Amino acid sequence: MRLEWPDMLTFSGSFDGFLRLLVVAIVSILLIFYSTVFETEYSTKLVELYLLPWWRLLVALLILVGAIWCPRVAIVVAALVFFYFADMHTLLSPLAQNVRMAT
16 A cells, blocks of 8 residues: 555645745744744834734734645644744733733
8 A cells, every 4th residue: 555645735836836835934944943942032023013912813814814725834824823922922921011010
């Protein structure tokens, strides 16, 4: 019996397959860059946007859009979003408590 790679996990030779491969590669590089070393700083804009609830909903919607387009894209985007949310929560917890105390 010969084992074959599932069709949903293969990149086709079309332009869509190339875009999927490109997105997976870029997101994987970002995932490795930001998630392997905790001391790597996020940009100021990403930190400021995290405090806005609509931004977190849009980022979660990005996972859904990625899942509709391609399962591989959804997997790497979900991992990137998971680490982004976890890092921001850890980094901003003291800040959020100080802001509440000041108001």
